[in-house]
Amino acid sequence: MPNGISAAESEDPFAAETGMETLRFNLVEEADAYTLSRYAREQAEALGIMTFEAAAFANAISEIAMNAIVHGRGGAAEVHLTDNQRGIEAVIGDNGPGIGSLAQAFTEGHSTAGTLGLGLSAAHRACEDFSVLRNDSSGTTIALRQYLHVPTNEIDYDVVSLPAENSTYNKDIFLTQESRGDTVLVMVADLGAFKSLDHNASQILREVSISHRHSSLEELGTELQRCLGDYYDNDEVHFALLRISPFGAECHVVGNAQAACFQAEKPTGELATFTVIASDGVDLSQVTEPIVDSDAYTLASQIFNQSAVPEEDATVLVVRRFSNESR
Structure with missing residues (x-):
């Protein structure tokens, strides 16, 4: 058993509830990689992860496991639930010499004989979370995780975004991104004056938000400004x-974008709280009429109809989190 993966038997705290126990695999020959990836896919689908995502996750596991067998002098792996019970984690360790340069190894198409470089970038893209836990002269240990989507009865979010009157092009961009099965990141951006009409700003926003998804929002915002500034x-x-x-x-919030909390009245007379972020083509101070509680899209529409400035591109994105008591 390589360093970084314990061979000791331990109780899985979630096994009684889910029926899934931590299962360990020795990685010696190609068939072991297939057995590992098939088991991970079956457990992911059993948890409720979409078939396509479970298949991509299994392919990533197979890629890393094969590299451990072929280039890493063999190793071992284990598959279990993530700590928050919202996903599946596979931890794969080898007995090889380690990856010489992680930065190069994550470069598209890079391969270095004798290391785990082959397929590392592809495996990284195929799962939601990818972490190098250990990388030294005694071997490499990598963790791959795939999560469920956030249930709409926990966090509901939606958007209304329209161009200015008499305009066909909307320069506002919005992005929604889930992570860890229990977290939602949403973004609204107005890019103002273009320097380059052919550059895909949406792709910049998405790539930066993924690479910095575990950073603070201030750090993410700084990196977005740096990348967009080009x-x-x-x-x-x-x-x-x-x-x-x-x-x-x-x-x-950066520049003239906006964020605010609002309350909507439920049929029972109680008030539900939700959060709004909006582009600078919206004036949230104009929201004076009562908001009726509904799904996120209807809430966004009510806010938009009261606050959008006709002469500007306008975007309203609503996020509502439900407490345990209100479900």
Whole structure:
């Protein structure tokens, strides 16, 4: 058993509830990689992960396991639930010499004989979380994780985004991204004046938000400004970020974008609280009429109809988190 993976038997705290126990595999020959990846896929689908995502996750596991067998002098792996019970984790360790340069290993198409470089970038893209836990002269240990989607009865979010009157092109961009099966990051951006009409700003936002998904929103915002500054006038880039997780809500606003909390009246007379982020083509101070509680899209529509400035591109994105008591 390689360093970084314990051979000791331990009780799985979630086994009684889910029926899934930690299962360990020796990685000696190609058939072992197939057995490992098939088991991980079966457990992912049994948990409720979508078939396509479970298949991609299994392919990533197979790639890393094969590299451990072929280039890493063999190794071992284990598969279990993630700590929050919202996903499947596979931890794969080898007995090889380690990866010489992780930065190079994550480069598309890079392969270095005798290391885990082959397929590392592809495996990284195929699963939601990918971590190098150990990389030294005694071997490499990698963790891959795939999670469920966030249930809509826990966090509901949706958006209304339209161009200015008499315009066909909307320069506002919005992004929603789930992680760990219990966290949602949403973003609204107004990119103002273009420096390069052919550059895909949406791709920049998505790539940066993925690579910095575990950073604070302030750090994410700084990196977004740095990357967008190469293509757009930074003084005309406005965006709002909102992350909601079991640990609370975090918000970060740059420029003239907006964020605010509102209340909607339920049929029972109680008030439900939800959060809004919006582009600078929206004036949230104009929301004065009562909001009727509904799904996120209807809430966004009610806010949009009261606050959108006709002469501007306008985007309203609503996020509502349900407490345990209100489900």
